[in-house]
Amino acid sequence: xxxxxxxxxxxxxxxxxxxxxxxxxxxxxxxxxxxxxxxxxxxxxxxxxxxxxxxxxxxxxxxxxxxxxxxxxxxxxxxxxxxxxxxxxxxxxxxxxxxxxxxxxxxxxxxxxxxxxxxxxxxxxxxxxxxxxxxxxxxxxxxxxxxxxxxxxxxxxxxxxxxxxxxxxxxxxxxxxxxxxxxxxxxxxxxxxxxxxxxxxxxxxxxxxxxxxxxxxxxxxxxxxxxxxxxxxxxxxxxxxxxxxxxxxxxxxxxxxxxxxxxxxxxxxxxxxxxxxxxxxxxxxxxxxxxxxxxxxxxxxxxxxxxxxxxxxxxxxxxxxxxxxxxxxxxxxxxxxxxxxxxxxxxxxxxxxxxxxxxxx
Amino acid sequence: xxxxxxxxxxxxxxxxxxxxxxxxxxxxxxxxxxxxxxxxxxxxxxxxxxxxxxxxxxxxxxxxxxxxxxxxxxxxxxxxxxxxxxxxxxxxxxxxxxxxxxxxxxxxxxxxxxxxxxxxxxxxxxxxxxxxxxxxxxxxxxxxxxxxxxxxxxxxxxxxxxxxxxxxxxxxxxxxxxxxxxxxxxxxxxxxxxxxxxxxxxxxxxxxxxxxxxxxxxxxxxxxxxxxxxxxxxxxxxxxxxxxxxxxxxxxxxxxxxxxxxxxxxxxxxxxxxxxxxxxxxxxxxxxxxxxxxxxxx
Numbered sequence: 001x002x003x004x005x006x007x008x009x010x011x012x013x014x015x016x017x018x019x020x021x022x023x024x025x026x027x028x029x030x031x032x033x034x035x036x037x038x039x040x041x042x043x044x045x046x047x048x049x050x051x052x053x054x055x056x057x058x059x060x061x062x063x064x065x066x067x068x069x070x071x072x073x074x075x076x077x078x079x080x081x082x083x084x085x086x087x088x089x090x091x092x093x094x095x096x097x098x099x100x101x102x103x104x105x106x107x108x109x110x111x112x113x114x115x116x117x118x119x120x121x122x123x124x125x126x127x128x129x130x131x132x133x134x135x136x137x138x139x140x141x142x143x144x145x146x147x148x149x150x151x152x153x154x155x156x157x158x159x160x161x162x163x164x165x166x167x168x169x170x171x172x173x174x175x176x177x178x179x180x181x182x183x184x185x186x187x188x189x190x191x192x193x194x195x196x197x198x199x200x201x202x203x204x205x206x207x208x209x210x211x212x213x214x215x216x217x218x219x220x221x222x223x224x225x226x227x228x229x230x231x232x233x234x235x236x237x238x239x240x241x242x243x244x245x246x247x248x249x250x251x252x253x254x255x256x257x258x259x260x261x262x263x264x265x266x267x268x269x270x271x272x273x274x275x276x277x278x279x280x281x282x283x284x285x286x287x288x289x290x291x292x293x294x295x296x297x298x299x300x301x302x303x304x305x306x307x308x309x310x311x312x313x314x315x316x317x318x319x320x321x322x323x324x325x326x327x328x329x330x331x332x333x334x335x336x337x338x339x340x341x342x343x344x345x346x347x348x349x350x351x352x353x354x355x356x357x358x359x360x361x
Numbered sequence: 362x363x364x365x366x367x368x369x370x371x372x373x374x375x376x377x378x379x380x381x382x383x384x385x386x387x388x389x390x391x392x393x394x395x396x397x398x399x400x401x402x403x404x405x406x407x408x409x410x411x412x413x414x415x416x417x418x419x420x421x422x423x424x425x426x427x428x429x430x431x432x433x434x435x436x437x438x439x440x441x442x443x444x445x446x447x448x449x450x451x452x453x454x455x456x457x458x459x460x461x462x463x464x465x466x467x468x469x470x471x472x473x474x475x476x477x478x479x480x481x482x483x484x485x486x487x488x489x490x491x492x493x494x495x496x497x498x499x500x501x502x503x504x505x506x507x508x509x510x511x512x513x514x515x516x517x518x519x520x521x522x523x524x525x526x527x528x529x530x531x532x533x534x535x536x537x538x539x540x541x542x543x544x545x546x547x548x549x550x551x552x553x554x555x556x557x558x559x560x561x562x563x564x565x566x567x568x569x570x571x572x573x574x575x576x577x578x579x580x581x582x583x584x585x586x587x588x589x590x591x592x593x594x595x596x597x598x599x600x601x602x603x604x605x606x607x608x609x610x611x612x613x614x615x616x617x618x619x620x621x622x623x624x625x626x627x628x629x630x631x632x633x634x635x636x637x638x639x640x641x642x643x644x645x646x647x648x649x650x651x652x653x654x655x656x657x658x659x
Contacts, residue, residue: 003463007456008449101447105500108412109464110437110507112430361415 001111001119009123012089016131023077023135027142030070037062038145043152052153059149063157071146071158074139078170081135082178083207085128090186091199093120094357098194103360117357121350125183132179140171147171151262155255162331163264165215172335177342182207184349191356214338220266222337225324229271230258232315238307248281250314252321262328273318285313363426365390365511365543366411372419372567373406380406383420384567388545388560390425390511392574393537395554396547397637398564404547405444407564408515411545412441425511437467440504442514446497450489454482457499458506465507473506476532494525498532505536512537514546518553530557551634561633563640570640575633582636585613585626596623603639614639 006013038044041058043051062068094117097103107113140147143158147167150159160167168174185207189199232238238252252270257263272278288310326334364387371384381403388394396404409415410422413430422428427435448457454477462468477484480498482491488499497517504512514533518526534557537544548554554561561578563570571578582602589611592601600616614631615621621628631639 001464004460007452007459011451100450101443101445102449104412104414104441104443105447105449105503107414107430108436108439108441108443108504109461110433110466111464112433112436115433359416361409 005120005123027138031142035145055149055152055154059154059157059159068158075166075170078135081132082182086182086186086203087200089124090183091190091203092196093187095190095196095199113357128179128183129176132175136175161262173339177339180346181342184346188349188353191353225266227324229320229322231320232311238311248286249279250281264326266324268323270319271322282317288313368422370420371422374418382567386569390543392560393544393558394560395558396562402564403567408513438510440509440512442500442504442517444515446500448488448496454486455484461503467508469506469508476502494521497529511543551637555633582616582631584629584631587626
């Protein structure tokens with residue numbers, strides 16, 4: 001039975017091998033050059049705060065070039081691989097046998113349907129997970145300079161935190177879970193619908209929907225977020241917005257938490273000295289202009305004017321920023337939890353397939 | 362001797378329709394049994410139930426004394442050639458033989474190769490490009506080479522041209538002669554059955570109309586013609602299967618347990634085709650006692 005499933009699997013296997021080979025060649029050919037660019041920008045030997053500026057420079061300059069495109073392209077391949085596997089390996093596995101009537105041939109040899117399905121699922125599932133994870137590991141190796149730049153504090157271009165959706169979905173162990181689930185989903189859809197094309201459509205729709213729903217609404221809640229309140233210090237963090245009916249208001253911009261590099265910011269908003277959410281500018285700060293022309297001579301600001309003065313004024317009135325976040329240290333816990341969810345779903349679908357296939361006719 | 366296929370009040374219901382309803386029959390082992398009946402009689406459903414491709418919703422069925430497809434051992438005892446003889450279009454003829462060898466512990470590789478050679482099939486040809494007749498022969502080869510005790514064929518020749526049909530049935534007969542296996546095949550073409558079957562079951566609307574060894578059935582049935590008379594006036598030893606009357610003459614097809622001695626009748630033998638068609642066209646309510654007498658095997 002194992003040999004039969006390998007025989008029937010050879011077209012899919014050769015396609016996967018071709019993709020893997022192209023991927024390997026592309027990354028192996030460009031990886032060392034990307035690493036040398038990283039080293040050339042001085043990131044290998046930097047210490048402390050200078051690293052962040054170097055990392056930002058590296059990400060900004062290299063990320064705009066072909067490597068930025070290649071990064072997105074290879075990430076896209078990893079994210080699409082589970083869907084493609086679910087569609088072209090999973091969905092036809094049972095549906096094609098029903099459509100062409102070959103189930104009558106397959107299930108009348110001296111092998112029970114249960115064993116037939118077990119071997120097919122095992123071969124396909126292991127291959128699906130291996131291929132996807134191999135793509136992921138290769139790209140993780142290739143993108144190590146980019147990840148390091150992100151860890152050094154760059155968050156422009158292709159350097160994004162490990163919690164960003166592209167990186168979280170394409171690296172770590174999540175590709176394993178996605179691949180197993182998409183494959184099992186395809187097989188189940190095929191067993192239920194018994195026709196390949198509709199089964200493929202249903203597989204794609206469900207998998208795509210989950211890939212939107214889980215990162216947006218499930219993943220942030222896999223662990224109770226931490227809360228912190230940070231003081232408003234840097235001029236880049238705040239600015240007044242339009243004056244509305246409720247009086248002048250302001251917004252805060254924060255993309256990192258002091259002392260928590262790589263944390264995943266879930267929400268943030270200003271609070272007043274009493275800890276209550278607020279967005280109205282304290283009366284004393286409304287006269288502190290920050291826009292061009294606020295100063296008397298061109299771009300220079302008069303004393304007591306400008307962004308720095310505005311931030312200082314807010315801080316002086318007790319305005320701080322409340323942030324909910326997931327610390328960077330939870331990365332692997334999140335990876336493991338999400339993979340476990342997908343693997344559990346895959347197992348449940350597999351169990352259903354076994355029940356279903358014994359009653360198919 | 363156990364039955365090749367034994368069904369008791371067997372039924373397969375779908376949401377709104379019955380594919381087979383209250384079917385009771387026993388087909389003995391050691392025969393080439395033809396299952397014949399009009400389209401929709403439930404032949405395919407019965408055979409798919411016998412191979413375990415379907416599970417019954419009512420009643421029971423055993424094949425060679427065991428529930429169908431109960432495990433690898435039972436699967437190995439039964440070979441099945443499904444309707445339209447499906448094959449894997451992308452796999453070659455040789456791949457199909459490999460499949461058979463891998464999945465069947467009792468695989469007779471010599472037999473399989475010999476048959477493929479005799480049929481003139483190119484082992485490297487893809488099964489999808491075979492003709493209908495070649496495809497049927499390939500599936501028959503697969504079913505035979507697993508060395509089953511019972512071979513079930515569902516309308517194996519329905520879609521074949523007359524020459525391919527003849528070749529297929531000839532191949533089947535040769536294999537049966539060599540392998541000593543029981544065969545149950547369904548067809549709605551009586552001429553095919555006449556050539557190969559020594560046992561026949563006529564199934565109409567899930568019910569067995571008549572079943573028995575072909576030679577016994579032919580010996581017990583007669584075509585009578587004579588001066589017009591009503592069938593009610595016949596002796597009890599004659600069971601009228603069909604009758605037709607003109608102004609002056611009556612034509613009957615009867616079952617007689619003994620010879621027909623009444624000199625008023627001209628007695629002629631019947632062909633299997635006449636007999637089957639007579640039972641198929643006969644109104645549905647044949648007596649249960651008669652049926653069980655005909656259908657049961659010891």
